[in-house]
Amino acid sequence: MENLNPTKQVYMIHGWGAFAPWFPAIQKLCEDSGCDVHILKMPSPWLPDLNKWVSKLKEILSLPNEDTYFLGYSCGALTALRYLEDLEPHQSANGLVLVAVFSPYIIFPWLPSLLTRKLRYDKIKSKFKNLCVVQSSNDIRAPVINGKLLADSVGGTLLASLKERHFDLTSIPTNEIIQAVQEVIIGITVKDTA
Numbered sequence: 001m002e003n004l005n006p007t008k009q010v011y012m013i014h015g016w017g018a019f020a021p022w023f024p025a026i027q028k029l030c031e032d033s034g035c036d037v038h039i040l041k042m043p044s045p046w047l048p049d050l051n052k053w054v055s056k057l058k059e060i061l062s063l064p065n066e067d068t069y070f071l072g073y074s075c076g077a078l079t080a081l082r083y084l085e086d087l088e089p090h091q092s093a094n095g096l097v098l099v100a101v102f103s104p105y106i107i108f109p110w111l112p113s114l115l116t117r118k119l120r121y122d123k124i125k126s127k128f129k130n131l132c133v134v135q136s137s138n139d140i141r142a143p144v145i146n147g148k149l150l151a152d153s154v155g156g157t158l159l160a161s162l163k164e165r166h167f168d169l170t171s172i173p174t175n176e177i178i179q180a181v182q183e184v185i186i187g188i189t190v191k192d193t194a
Contacts, residue, residue, distance in 0.1 A: 015074025095130035131156030132180035
């Protein structure tokens with residue numbers, strides 16, 4: 001018998017050097033809402049190779065569908081975007097939460113294989129239904145303008161956190177990360193009380 005209420009599958013993709021300290025809290029939030037959460041371990045986390053990371057993601061998830069969601073952090077955000085870019089025309093995922101997104105135009109000398117080509121926004125924007133980008137106001141590696149460019153180019157929303165650097169100093173996710181997960185993955189609309 002076909003499952004009429006399939007479970008949301010959330011794939012969390014860490015950044016440089018392994019997962020973010022706030023991943024366990026987001027994992028619990030998603031699991032408490034009935035999602036299956038997969039915290040991925042990407043190859044060579046201290047020397048990310050985007051091609052190898054995308055290949056690893058393709059091994060893990062060959063056929064995304066409307067129950068597929070991604071939470072990508074830093075290099076993991078770029079991995080999710082490149083994965084979606086490479087999908088066949090009929091394939092797509094439901095939602096993405098991307099945290100601390102690097103510029104698609106930056107090449108880091110210490111990470112030469114991170115970006116080998118510019119992202120093709122025209123291909124990416126047809127591969128998901130919902131996107132929220134979370135950036136920090138004082139992140140020198142991934143400034144807010146990167147998130148705005150991405151959100152504007154592919155049709156998503158941008159949430160900016162104040163002074164959270166690269167979201168790598170605390171095990172407590174910011175309100176903006178929680179809001180993005182609630183709205184995009186869990187499906188709860190968070191009302192602005194301001």
